[in-house]
Amino acid sequence: MPFDACGDCLKVLLYGFGPFLDLKENPSERVVRALDGKKVKGNEVVGIVLPVEYGRAASLLSAKMREIGPGLVLGTGAYRSFPKLGVTKLAANFKFTLEKDNAGESPKGERIVEGGPDGIFMNIDSEGLVAHLNAAGVPAMLILSAPDAYVCNLSMFVVAAQSRKDGFRCGFIHLPLTEEFVSKNPSIVSASMGLSTMLRGVEAAIGYCAAAHRG
Numbered sequence: 057m058p059f060d061a062c063g064d065c066l067k068v069l070l071y072g073f074g075p076f077l078d079l080k081e082n083p084s085e086r087v088v089r090a091l092d093g094k095k096v097k098g099n100e101v102v103g104i105v106l107p108v109e110y111g112r113a114a115s116l117l118s119a120k121m122r123e124i125g126p127g128l129v130l131g132t133g134a135y136r137s138f139p140k141l142g143v144t145k146l147a148a149n150f151k152f153t154l155e156k157d158n159a160g161e162s163p164k165g166e167r168i169v170e171g172g173p174d175g176i177f178m179n180i181d182s183e184g185l186v187a188h189l190n191a192a193g194v195p196a197m198l199i200l201s202a203p204d205a206y207v208c209n210l211s212m213f214v215v216a217a218q219s220r221k222d223g224f225r226c227g228f229i230h231l232p233l234t235e236e237f238v239s240k241n242p243s244i245v246s247a248s249m250g251l252s253t254m255l256r257g258v259e260a261a262i263g264y265c266a267a268a269h270r271g
Contacts, residue, residue: 065095067100067128068126069130070102071129074107076108076157076158077155082134083233086234087231087255091259096259099266104120106211112159117215121222125222127225128226130227130228130261133228138230139195142231143189144200144202145201146176146202147175147202148201148213151163153205176213185265189260194253212228229261232247233246233247233248
């Protein structure tokens with residue numbers, strides 16, 4: 057069920073990813089671990105950190121959605137080229153990467169779901185969320201689709217497809233690397249943001265999307 061016993065409280069599944077490639081710290085993992093088990097604007101947050109593996113991320117995410125029956129699923133992932141929170145609108149039915157995932161898999165153009173649509177829009181008000189975050193002082197931008205067809209995109213497609221069946225809201229936010237991590241790793245060239253700003257942005261996103269669901 058989308059709502060739990062507290063009446064108007066929305067059950068929120070917040071997910072992110074662990075380290076991958078040369079990123080020994082994933083900002084999405086830090087955000088998820090910080091908010092897991094918390095109440096955000098009265099909404100119960102359940103967090104899960106997924107492995108950066110095509111073969112396991114989808115099954116773990118699907119199992120967690122079945123377990124908790126969320127009213128909102130909000131995904132987060134890292135992308136080093138964006139200096140703002142990147143609210144990502146479209147999931148592509150496509151797996152492609154020039155880099156291997158953490159299990160050594162590197163698909164080169166497979167579909168996620170054979171016979172499925174080429175893409176599915178996330179069903180939150182992505183444009184409205186960008187405006188809301190900027191008004192709250194959290195730099196944000198709209199991204200039409202994931203920058204590549206890596207595991208973040210896979211997770212988005214799995215969630216968006218399930219939301220069509222179950223009726224929950226879903227969205228995805230790409231995060232810059234943390235200022236702390238970039239400063240300690242001078243060989244990494246990346247946009248960055250303070251972790252506290254990212255946390256404030258994700259909390260604001262949960263509040264905005266949950267209010268829209270109830271409305």
